Amino acid sequence: MSEARDTVGYSVGDGVVRIGICNPPVNALVRDVRAALIAAFDRAADEEGAVAIVLYGEGAAFASGAELSETDGTTDAPTMAELCARVEASRLPVVAALHGTVLGAGVELALAAHYRVADAETRIGFPEVKLGLMPSAGATQRLPRLAGAGAALEMMLTGQLWSIDDAPAEALADLVVEEDALAGAAQFVEALLEDGGAVRPTSGVRSGFSDPMAYQQAVTQRREALASAPELAPREIVAAVEAAILLPFEAGLAFEADAAQTCRDSEQSRALRAAFVAEHRARRLGLPEDAPLPDLSRIAVLGGGPLAIQLVFAALVRGIAVQWGTRDPAALREGVPRLRDVFDEFVRRGALSEDDALDRLADLRIGDSAAMTGGVEMIVHAARGQGDVPAPEGIPRVSALPGKVRQVGLRFAPPIHAARLIEVIVGPAAMPEQIVAARALAKALDKIPVRVNSRGESIASRLLAACQRAADALVDLGQHPYEIDRSFRDWGWHRPPFLASDQRGLPDLATRPRAEGARNWCEVMVGHDRAGRTGGAGFYLWEGTPPVPSEDPELTALLDAERPAAKPLSHEQIRRLIFGAMANEGARMLASGMVARPSDIDVVATLALDLPRWRGGPMHLVGVYGLLSVRRAMDGLDHPDAAFWAPEPVFGELIKNGRSFEALNR
Missing domain, CATH: 3.40.50.720 (NAD(P)-binding Rossmann-like Domain)
Structure with missing residues (x-):
């Protein structure tokens, strides 16, 4: 008999229950699908004469993760963790038939099954780390039990796709077949039943723990490699994989859940998720998403x-x-x-x-x-x-x-x-x-x-010009170029304003006009025979092959002769002002129709100006700082270039309605 139940198919033949995920195009494991799967497993538990379950995906792939919107708030029950727990607790052996590209929660669901059969073209991956997230349905506990710490960390930390029949993913599959995974799963079940039909919860597998010393060594190596990295999610993944061998399974799941929530709530993850959505939106170029594209061969x-x-x-x-x-x-x-x-x-x-x-x-x-x-x-x-x-x-x-x-x-x-x-x-x-x-x-x-x-005009050129103009204004007011750059390097931006100017070459930048009473400091440097990287000296000294920048003690004296010293601003104040100026330039681009949405500006900022993706672009950042705080900082700056620093009207409109620039994305 067969019956379709929403997005999950259910059929029984010869005692084998077949549960199929049908949520095209990628079988995303959204809330309704999760609920239907639990209902199907409950039904299978009561199915008279049932001896095994085959879990499969219809269409192009077995299953993928839930919608990204579910990470923005409390996930509606049942969660992926609850679904995986229900699958693993089945009294009937569960065989997952894998094919296509299996991502994130789809892999976690496969890990919760007792056995896995895959066709040779199957590829698996955990893209969560690229979004500042980590697996949250047991993968950090189940995967190391199957594959060991080294392979598990390689898969979860890189976010790459891996072939199911090659290292490091090969330990996941009990059988790899050349073509039809569903047919292969049926044969696997037949052999399994002849052998007694035992369930094999992944939580009870210990093959990945067979060499505890090598396991801990893999954890230590990854932890040391990540010691200076700013991203939170990779460190939390390493800690959860270490917990897998140290804690009982249920305690390890609780550890993973807590770490996953920490990642989900972080500003890093919010920025990375915003960047992912922004890039997907930008790719359309204002055309319908499903607009046919020519094949460019x-x-x-x-x-x-x-x-x-x-x-x-x-x-x-x-x-x-x-x-x-x-x-x-x-x-x-x-x-x-x-x-x-x-x-x-x-x-x-x-x-x-x-x-x-x-x-x-x-x-x-x-x-x-x-x-x-x-x-x-x-x-x-x-x-x-x-x-x-x-x-x-x-x-x-x-x-x-x-x-x-x-x-x-x-x-x-x-x-x-x-x-x-x-x-x-x-x-x-x-x-x-x-x-x-x-x-x-x-x-x-x-x-x-x-x-x-x-x-x-390009977005990148407008943003870069605004950044340099704002940085010049702070030098006018007594700030030191090195301290301005240091405020960004310490924050994670490795191409800060004055270093970037040197790399680009100061003569071209020296021609850019400034308001009366404001100075173009590239012009000042060029006037002192400092042309930037190619000339051996600009704001920095450049020595060696290839040239490497170092701070020049003589720059301070040069600056002091050109403008008065002043009380230094904090690094936070410097960043707020310069990113505020860049966002203000972005607001001008939006007002003129040059750009359709704020997120497009952020895409360019991270990809062309190398702002750290886990921080976000200027339109996102002023929302993090608070638009009111940024507007007050710009309003309070006593500088001759008043028109440049005057906040665009959209700041006031958004503040009045309690919104940020994200509200203008569409």
Whole structure:
């Protein structure tokens, strides 16, 4: 007989109860599914003649975690921990049939089963750590019992996906089959019943504890490696895995639950969860989430020079065939060997094998620009003078060049092959198919696109300019550049304002205007023959190969001769003011329509300016500090650049309604 009960299927045949999770697209274990699964297990316990249970997932995968929104408050009963406890307590042996990508709570559910059968393509992972969270349904206690501390920590601390039939995940499966996990589970049950049909709660397994010394050594090594890391969740995971061998199982579960709640309530996790949602939202580029995207298997890159080389390399290493065209044959004669040098460097570093590099280069065609535009799905302009190159009708064209944008421009965060950000500049004459193509390219390159409505300005450039202008203002008021930078480094930002200015080069920054009575301190440095990193001295001294920054004792005397000393601000005051200024610039971008939502600004801040993801971007941070507190700090700053520091009206509107910038995300 068979019966569908909401999102869980239930059937019995030959004494075997089959319980199927059916909550497409990924079988998320949300509250209703958890409740239905418990009801199905209760029903199976009373099923006359039942001898075993097979738990499986319909569709593309066995199961995945619950919705992220459940981490924002109290989880509705039954919790995942309660579901896993119910599964493990079954009087009938439970065999989980795994397939597809099994994530988070889905793996925890599989661990609660007594046995696991998986097809060879199954991959498992614990992504919680990337959100500042940790497993909370027993994985820190059950997984080490099966796999030991080393393998368990490797899986839970990296957040990566692991093949079920390879280390470190191989200990999870009792049987790996080539194709149909459900059929494999049926055969496994048959053999199990012939052998007596014993239940085997994972809580009672001890194989992972067989070498206590090696277990503790793995814990100690991970703890020492994380000693200087700022993130909370990895340390709590290590502590919970250590508790697994030291405490009785139930006490270990209580330890895990307490640690998981600590992570869930932390500001770090709130920032990481906000970043995850923001990146997912930004990827849409203002298009419907399910908008069809073209398959980008081959693109044309037009133009020579360093930008073109970086783009060609980034596409090739992601498996996208490239037709590289220029109007100047000399540009290709110079560029192709330089491209090969980049591949050689990656092979030398072990990032690519020789065979992989050759395979990627085999996907490259070169020639005259006009000859390279046929047979591609998209054209990217990487140098001037390519705009009038003829191309087949209907092929979208975008520009990766800096400067003004009429249609669609791409601003890649450097280095292009590794950085995750593309700002998609949507100009006044942009066509929908160009935006769709930009989204498809970002997906193919595994990058996060952020839409910017402008004629060429990017979010990153506006934020960076606001940061430098605010930092300059604090120097005007007597603060020391080193103390400003130290306030951010100690907080976790390793590219603080003045160090970043030196790295970028001071002459370009020196031309940026300031209000009357305010100073551009890059201009001051350049006036003293200090050009930044490439010149050996800027705000810092730069020595060695490659150049390494160190504080310059002479800088203090130089500053004291240029402006009066003043009472130093606390590090907290410095951060509040500079992040307030950046958020204020973000508010201006929102008001002008340049940006659709505050979270897009934060995505750019973390990916392009390297603000620590576990802290969040400026729009998130002013909410953490409190908008009223930030507005008062900016209002109270006695500085000539009054217009820059004046809080935008949206601050007052949000404060009046007791909200933060998160309320404007959509």
